[in-house]
Amino acid sequence: MTHASSLRDSDNNTTTYVSNEKFSDIQKQDVEQASDVFHNIDEKKVLRKMDLRLLPMLSILYLLCFLDRGNIGNAKIEGLPEELGLVGPQYNLCLTVFFFTYAAFEVPSNLLLKRLRPSIWLPSIMVAWGVVMTLMGVVQNYAGLLTARIFLGVAEAGLYPGVAFYITMWYCRHEAQYRQALFFSSASIAGAFSGLLAYAIAKMNGVGGYSGWRWIFILEGLATVVVGFISFFVIHDFPETASFLTKDEREWVVARLRNQNTDSRGRQLVDEETFSWKYVRDAFTDWQVYLALIMYWGIVCPLYGISFFLPTIIKDLGYSSSTAQLLTLPIYITAAIVSVIAALFSDKAGQRSPFILGFFLCIIAGFIICIVSSGRGVPGVVYFGTFLAVVGIYPAFPGNVTWLSNNLAGGYKRAAGMAIHIGIGNLGGAMASNFYRTQDAPKYILGHALELGFAVAGTLAVLILRFSYQRVNFRREEALANEDSTTGPSVATSSERGDRSLTFRYML
Template sequence: MPDSTDTSLGGKPTEYQFEDARNAHYDEKHPDRESAAASPPSFDGVDEAAVLRKMDLRLIPMLSILYLLAFLDRGNIGNAKIEGLLDDLHMTGPQYNWTLTVFFFTYCVFELPSNLLLKKLRPSRWLPLIMVAWGVVMTLMGIVQNYGGLLATRLCLGVAEAGLYPGVAYYITLWYPRHRAQFRQALFFSAASIAGAFSGLLAYGIAKMDGVGGLAGWRWIFILEGILTVVVAFIAPFAIHDSPETAKFLTEQERAFVIHALRVQNSADSREMVQDESKFQMKYVIDAFKDWQIWLGLLMYWGITCPLYGISFFLPSIIKDLGYKSSTAQLLTVPIYITAAIVAVGAAWYSDRRKQRSPFILFFMSLIAIGFIIVIASTGRGVPGVVYFGVFIAVIGIYPAFPGNVTWLSVNLAGDYKRAAGMAIHIGIGNLAGAMSSNFYRSKDAPNYILGHALELGFVVMGMIAVVILRLSYQRINNKRDQIDPSEYPSDPDSLGDRSPLFRYML
């Protein structure tokens, strides 16, 4: 796709230019519809860069905080483990793995209904509501007395957190056109990287509270982080804006431009691509379940999220087992995650600039593979620094690849309800990778964890193959649609969404 960096919106944006002959033919065939070519919308005086800055400043900070807290609350069990959780609750290694695994069962099941509710209800109400729920569950996790209690709270945490990531990922598509989306996805997803770093620092500090109030340090990790989530949830409704149509921080002309840009973004010409989805119908969900690209994209997703969750749950333990004490292990996770966040944002900005997704995803997935190869080759050879370097490389690949894969699928689904359902299916079933990777790193395999690293590498290779197949499939369909004569268009091609001959998949 062409590399257009023109940000001037005085008139029609470069990426929305179209073939006059095609539209003329369409209008001749459908005289009841006003020609987009004859009267294109005018946005003279609207500065795209200024509009994007407004949206970024009003939307991204709060979304990032929400996801930082979600990822922090989901992964802090790894920090609690090395602070004595297993001993105090008299748990075995396999039991710990099960507490990680069951989270993803409920997390997967409840993502789709949550995303459909987000579409139907106001985001400014739904997102803070689920925040309160998981904050309360996290706080209660700090007072569990046995394995059964911890298992139950992890199941409840999966229910409460299910709607956040797919909800926010879908929410971003309601505001930004697809060639601008990955940078914003990376900005908010990089909060997960910061959460990884912040989790280590926070756990290191909170663990010093061991004995305060008669509670162990690991309990305070859960309690304080849960309370923080609830506090932020009560602030969130005032910082979340529901849609461009109701955004008071935009002028009327700016709102019109944003809405227009979103509607024409998928078309081969500049006519609006709008499906009638004002009311929910089950067919939109069925369409999503039947869409081949979601299931192929799922293999790509697993190739990234298996390493993501494996690292987030076990990185402190892996580093500790290299011979470092627990406090040092907590701190050594920080530079890994900070570097990954910076790389993720930079890569997403360049991907948006190039209007390409697959080359960047493939490159960073190759870094994940290289990282695990280094880890496997150097493990057990008395070179902990090299193992640490391999983990470093793998994480630098994981965090840029993840927002790329979510963005790539989301921009290739047309129709609001179908996109909401498709993203929930993609992310929901994709997060079963967390259930799988929770069992890759078994306590009996410490300190080498060869089996876990090898399984992660296998999933990465599978995901890279899926990326190549998905890219070639999109390319073949786009080329086929380029050859379709406009006279062969159905009576209302726009209503077909991403199956329309006007729709072009982003590569």
């Protein structure tokens, strides 16, 4: 009995289904089929060209996005609350409101990306949030800061889910996590740069009559606007129109996406899509999206809790502001390196859940260390706990997003499903914004405990999702065993049901 898998040709809005014994057999078969037709194409050379032309700019975009989103944590220890007269929970509320608009606008943004050119949509929203970030440097009170954070959420909403979906338009499923990790690792690098830049920019305190924290917002916002305008001319839309590829290479990229799933007789089962709200409804009613959402919260709550409060946590261990800024560097740089290495092994193994599970255990261990060692006069141990937690958080994130995208078939359904997953998932940031309270300093036991609880819930979600996928795959194999071995499931049935087809196999 052969297994069946489904992968997506996003560029042509098609879903293909294939019977195969193992996912690795599909990869081998794809290469062999492509080689027969495009015998002059050097696969590694073309993929390297794609990586060099696509990933650096995407990484820079997300680096600036995450930098602009999280630099408020650096501004906080440089005097922002005191100058704006923030009292009580007002600082935390400024963090929280960002996620409400961020979550609300992710699904419509991804649908617009599907219909518009990425080279227009992505740079446009980047310029928009750069302007908002720059203006955040001139706010005068709590109301101004709150309003700026609301509009920052609107502008930034489309970038991460948009780029995550954009990558699936260029790369096959077994190549996705490595590229997602390269792209997302810029977030951890942003964390490192944030501390370094804040340390340097804060020295401008008093220049032009502005405080150092204001210059953090102004200069980083202006940098985003400049890069946004440049990206209009650098981002490529689709493989069919990629000027950096030759005609044969463009055809080969499109063909390998289309041919990555064929059955044992070389037959393609293709579903040509035009937009329909049915695909959006399918995404909203798919059980796996909501189970993956719990897993997402288990990662994103610790992610934002660390992103917004790590400088404060380190400072409250007894370090100066400048030292606290610099001590964030080794944590984030290590996390970026581990993310890329883990993604390489995950793609090679064709497995997602074992790696995600392992990193969840790192997160859990890190927060346990923070809880048991806080207030005991061992700041180095607490620092190690945060180090371990971050090294678990950042590699787990691209694996989490890639795993769901691998298991959603259909361009519009995947676009909507990923936006729901990431959009509602980022409401975890709204929760995490309130975990670390001023009155809990310097131990922050409540914040660490809440992060630990979400990480445990995420771990359980990984296990349930893996076992659920296995069970569904097994049942579909049994159902297919009862089909006519000559004709198999009909093309219509497979194409209409997408990832709910009997011929679709979930990646584990």
